[in-house]
Amino acid sequence: MISRFFIIPVIIAIGLSVTVLFMNFEEIAETKLAGVDADKDKISDRIDNCPKIKNEDQDDFDQDAVGDPCDLDDDNDGIVDVLDVFDDNPEEWSDFDFDGIGSKEDPDDDNDGVIDSMDEAPVPVSEELVATYLENIQECAIRDDGTSRLLCYSQFFGRVAEDQENNSNALELSIALSKIGLIDDCHFVSHEVGHVAFNENPSVIENLVGMDGTMCRGGYFHGVLAAYFHDVQEDGDPFPSDYDTVCNDLIGTSNYQDCVHGLGHGMVHYFEEDLESSLQMCHNMSFYQNRLCVKGVMMQYTDNVLTRQGISKDIMSELCKESKLDDIDFVECSMSAGTTLAFFTNHDYEEGSKSCNLIENKQGRDHCLEGLKLEIQDSEKYEVEPLTLDKREKFQPQFVEEDSKVIDIQSPAVISNFQFVPEAGLISFVIDRPQYVVMYIPNEFLSSKMIVTVNGQIPDELYTKGNMLGERVSMIRFVPDDSGLVMITPLS
Structure with missing residues (x-):
């Protein structure tokens, strides 16, 4: 040379x-x-x-x-460090029962109390799936851009759902990768699992019954409902007149809330950019159903806009216009923007707040930051101690006046023997255990002063509020000392 x-x-x-x-x-x-x-x-x-x-x-x-x-691979064992739980030990990399012992040395890989040599199924399904799809997982894991990485995982989990007969397997894998830190939260990717499930079996209830809504905080449910409405729209059919009863088979379970929230996601798929129509469908439902539905609408709407148009000062400021939304929907939209940004930034508050701070409207900016913070907190709580079905709140609406009016009741306890006697202004029901109860009652069913008793005693913890969020609905919240008969009667 x-x-x-x-x-x-x-x-x-x-x-x-x-x-x-x-x-x-x-x-x-x-x-x-x-x-x-x-x-x-x-x-x-x-x-x-x-x-x-x-x-x-x-x-x-x-x-x-x-x-x-x-x-990317500190110990040169062929497993990238973000997936390798033991990145300074070339002999170990996995620990899918999360007990701190590598799978090769662990005598009980799934922590079920049966040693592997005597266990018919010794390996957790998540570990089996990681081994099967190792190359695909690592391909997504090493992507630098958060949005690109999230989309990569969404497509990947769609493929896993197609391959697996049991949709729970794909969700178990997403939870495991979330715990490792490979994906920031499994809620978003579980939407894709729900989409695939419905495409393979186009029945909302058949896909939801028997599934655990606590997995990935209901993301699978949202995906199923979104796919349902997407198909209705693709087929050119009118919006279903019975949309508000789609979830009724789940009434009395914690999964009913995830289903109603999923309705909101689905409405955005049907009405696309017409946010007003989606919101109107929610507003036609009962007070608490409406709030659940609106949250779903706003989560899907903000995700669609920011995914398609990107993040800039103009986009963030126009996303939730106070002049185009009523006060409550404006708050919900702004908070949902923060929720969406949490997923886009790997649940990093500092990074997400940079985008929230692009919003010109101060109230919108503050609500965005609040939504970002709450989403990160909820995600962290879920990873540490996921809510089990017995601890989860059950949404148990009670239909009165020939199903034209609803009294919404939320509680981890089971509500039974509900009665409403309009002539006496009496509401009564039985709770099976001493858990908090929250009720949203149309004001027309209440007199100016009511008394709440459980087994004839006024609960120590009792809180009431009239005209919730500007609507003619009152809230009653109490914590009973025991299970038994609840009575809400006019104070003579």
């Missing part, structure tokens, strides 16, 4: 003579590089094994000349 040179004239202070020095370009570049330290870790880039990320101690566990912070 012919070296390239250039000539630098240098005046030597001896008489008037001129000396010409010849320098090689490579020598000059090397001289300049010696002084460059891009990551400011006091190690010159020329010798830094991780020049873009600080690595002052030059840690390199596998001695491959790539520093650990820059090395």
Whole structure:
């Protein structure tokens, strides 16, 4: 190879003579590089094994000349570090029962109390699926952009749902990857599992009955309902007149709330950019059904807009216009924007808040930040201690006046023997255990003063509020000391 040179004239202070020095370009570049330290870790880039990320101690566990912070696979075992629970041990990488013992050394891989040698199914389904789809999972895991990574996982989980006979398997895998930290939250990707489930079996209830709505905080349910309405729209059919009864087979279970919330997601798929029509369908339902439905509408709407149009000051400021929404829907839209941003930023509050702060309207900005914070908190609570079915709140609406009016009741306790006697202004029912009860009652069913008793005693914890959120609905919340008969009667 012919070296390239250039000539630098240098005046030597001896008489008037001129000396010409010849320098090689490579020598000059090397001289300049010696002084460059891009990551400011006091190690010159020329010798830094991780020049873009600080690595002052030059840690390199596998001695491959790539520093650990820059090395996707620190122990060179073929598993990228974000998936490898033991990234400094080439003999172990997985721990799908999360007991701190690698799968190779663990005598009871699924922590069911039966040692693997005697267990008919010793390996958790999530571990089996990771082994099956390892290449696809790692392909998504190493993507730098949060939105791109999320879309990659969504497509991947759709494929898993298609391959697996049991949709719960795909959800178990998403929960496991969420616990590892490979995906920030399984709620979003479980939407795709729900889409595929409905496409394979176009029945809402058949896909929801028997499923655990606590898995991924109801995302699967939202996906099923979204696919249902999408198909109605694709077929050119009118909006279903019985939409508000689609979830009725789940009344009395915690899954009913996830189903009604999913209606909102589905409405946006049907009405597309016509947000007003989606909201009107929600507003035609009972007070609490409406709030659940609107939350679903706003989550799907904000996700659609930000996914398609990106995030900018103009987009964020126009997303939830106060002039186009009533007060409550404006709050819900702004908070849902924060919820969506949490998924887009790997549930990173600092990153998400940058986008919220682009909103010009101060109230909208504050609500966005609140929604972002609450979503991150809910996600963290779910990862630490998911709500089991017995702890989850059950939505148990009671239909009165020939089903034209609804008294909404929420409680982890089971409500039975409900009675409403309009002539006496009496409401009564039985609760099976001492758990909180929240009721939303149309004001027309209440007199100016009511008394609440459980087994004839007024609960110590009792709270009432009239005209909830500007609507003619009153809330009664109480915590009984025991199970038994609840009576709400006019105070004579």
